[in-house]
Amino acid sequence: MNILLTGATGFVGKRLVDQINDQGVHVLTCAVRRSGSAKYGHEVLVDGLHADTDWSSALSGQPEVVIHAAARAHVMKDEVPDPLAEYRKVNVEGTLHLALQAAKAGVSRFIYISSIKVNGEQTPKSKPFTVENVPTPQDPYGVSKLEAENGLLEIASETEMEVVIIRAPLVYGPGVKxxxxxxxxxxxxxxxxxxxxxxNKRSLVALDNLVDLIITCVDHPAAANQVFLAGDGQDVxxxxxxxxxxxxxxxxxxxxxxxxxxxxxxxxxxxxxxxxxxxxGSLQVDISKTRKILGWEPPLTVEEGLRRCFVSENEC
Known part of the structure; x- marks a missing residue:
């Protein structure tokens, strides 16, 4: 299967590139801003992620699946005058522009890496977030991710392109920041x-657990037009x-x-x-829907995930 990956040079994207290429099952193309910035796979240059990005070259290889991991990341102390406007330019307008072009190009599935911040910032202890909860994002980043999700689901309802949304809590692994x-x-x-x-109780997701879930969603028939929560299945x-x-x-x-x-x-x-x-405070995530629909289990325990934070790339 041909896959187009955005955000290939990011924390999650780099590991996705490694795992997809190591498995040797799919053909990967990485959309990048600078030539040679992705570690493996075919590269295609794009001029960023915004409402005017031309994705025609990236989509010319007729990928069946787009994994959209690129975003304006969460900034703790954002100094721009209007943070929400800046997040919307990239995370909403840029994402939906790519999705519309992907649908027109015949892409069959669009996997969107979202954030648990869509649900909110805190849970009562032993009352984890579920997909069924009404989203209550508390900051501009979370608002932008929710708006992108809603826009993608609307596109899915109006086109033949399936959408898969994965909301992740804090991701940890080698090179974490x-x-x-x-x-x-x-x-x-x-x-x-x-x-x-x-x-308290906090849900996390090891980098390799999140990557495994994303790859599972590439061709799992039950993933179509679903929202999944990611996690290690073990709160600490x-x-x-x-x-x-x-x-x-x-x-x-x-x-x-x-x-x-x-x-x-x-x-x-x-x-x-x-x-x-x-x-x-507590922030817990219920991944029972993810487990049930996909038959997925996190490959790593928290202990194994933490150990991998301190090994070299070659040892991973």
Whole structure:
């Protein structure tokens, strides 16, 4: 099967390129902005992801499937005057423009990598997000991903192109950046942290688990026009996560047990409620629909996924 991949140079895209080529089942074309930036496979140059992008060259190879992993990524401290407008230019207008051209070119399936931020930012403990929940995105990034999802489902209803949407929570793996990378640095420094008594629950997804799910959706007949939630199927507390990272690194976890209420109170005094919420709050994802419809199980446990964060590319 011929596949066109966008976002081939990103965190998820790079691993997709590796896995698709290693399997040798599909023929991969990578849409890139600079020649030689994708590791393997045929490349085709495009001038970005926006409402005027010309995708004719990328679609001229008649791909049956488009995996759309490119996006304007979530920015913690966005300094642009209107963040939502900037997200919409890429994540909504750019995505729907590509999807319309793909449908006209005869693409049979469009796989969209979305975000659990479409559902929201927090769940009550033991009440995970499901696909059936009414979406309540809390930031411009989440809003843009929801708008793109809605637009894609509308295109699917008006054309013969199937759409598959995958919402992922925090993705971790070799080369991870953002908050997870910051956590790794804290563990590396070995400084005592007041996070030894946090009993929240967070859903994560190992990079290889997410990639395996995406590849499963390439040709699974039951995936057509479905929304799936991704995850490891194993939720962890912040305390458990720090301990797991430390164990994977072969370092001691220097965690001091401090009650979460005290930490939240201190965070409010310092104006750090958002940071505290990520560390102390719960965000759980129910992947039972994904398992049932696709017969899919995450190949890696959390422990295995964490160990892979600290191996070289050649060892993966």
């Amino acid at each position: 953002g908050n997870f990378a910051s956590m790794i640095k804290l563990v590396e420094k070995g400084l005592p942290l007041p996070l030894g008594a946090i009993h 507390s912040t305390t458990e996560l720090f301990c797991g990272v430390a164990q994977a690194m072969g370092k001691p976890a220097c965690l001091i047990p401090v009650h979460a209420g005290i930490l939240m109170f201190g965070a409010r005094l310092l104006g750090k409620q958002t940071v505290a919420q990520r560390l102390l």
